[in-house]
Amino acid sequence: MTLSRNGTIPTFLSIDVEPNGFQLSHSDPSGWTGYDAMIEFAEQMRFKLAERTGAAPKFGWYFRTDPQIAQAYGRPEHALAQYPERIARLQATGDYFGVHAHPIRWCERRRLWVHDFADREWLVHCMRSSLDAYSRWSGSPAQRFRAGAGFLTNDVIDIADQCGVKVDLSLEPVANWSLTMRKVLSAVDDSPRVGGLTDCRTAPRVPFRPARHDFRIAGGANSRNLVMVPITTGPAVQPRPAWRRLARRLILGSAGRDVLFPSADWPSASFYWGLVERQLRSMDRPYLSLAIRTDSPDSALMGKVRRLFNALPEHPLAEQLCFVDPLDVAPDLARNSQ
DSSP: OOOOOOOOEEEEEEEEEEESSSOOOOSSOOOOOOHHHHHHHHHHHHHHHHHHSSSSSOOOEEEESHHHHHHHSSSSHHHHHHHHHHHHHHHTTTOEEEEEEOOEEEEEETTEEEEESOHHHHHHHHHHHHHHHHHHHHOOOOOOOEEEGGOOOOHHHHHHHHHTTEOOOOOSSSGGGSSSSSSESSSSOOOOOEEEOOOOOTTTTOOOOOSSOOOTTTTGGOSSSSOOOOOOOEEEEOOOOOOHHHHHHHHOSSSOOOOOTSSSOOSSSSHHHHHHHHHTTTTTSOOOOEEEEEOTTHHHHHHHHHHHHHHHSSGGGGGEEOOHHHHHHHHHHHHHHH
């Protein structure tokens, strides 16, 4: 594949496959209607993009296989094993799979599912058990990974590297939204957060192999085996209430950059894809990495996502984007960025 400015632009669409919300009931777990609806939407989008570009896009599906899923549904690989017809359907299109893990545990005192970022042993357990569960299901190690809630530490990357992950698509090289929020949100509920997040503002915004002592810097000759592929960012232009803009500046400094989340509040689809296009033009080795989740199909968040991607085939940028498996191009992108 050509990776030059004059060629097609490698594009990675990561879809986090998870229940509609975080607050799952032990007796009546939340459904996966967002997963089913996302498959239908992805097929429509695939058809429209293929019609426009002549090439069928490949999308990435990252499945929750963490301890919360095991506790609520009986086994961590529930979404993979419970719906074999969906897996076969996606495999037939050439789509690729990976692991998505949230460090969620039940808090008896709060009577809620809580994101626990403070307990190192818990984080290590969540990471390793999630990757092991996928490996048992697939018969081979997971090679693609996305951390839940944008949370990364050296321990997380160390375990991913040890377990055979080749590419991580979690890194948000910005002043992460969770640095100023005490809850992790879904489209239908939220989960309290315990512990702080890693500030990744100084991390590279291009693919790289991380240093062993700090995943936020390139490692050079002593780098890890896996490649970090940062989520695409752009100028911080999303509209916010005045109080949030002030809080952000007081806590995090200048406005800086934001992740180009498709589910955020953008003035229009045309504005969003124009912003993406300008960002790609500014890059020496352009690539695009976007992430969405299988939110409740009737939610406002999914409405925003659908509007943006329904508009993409009509935007001139569509002809330049080539939706591919990051395993096929990430090593070359990382080699040329260091």
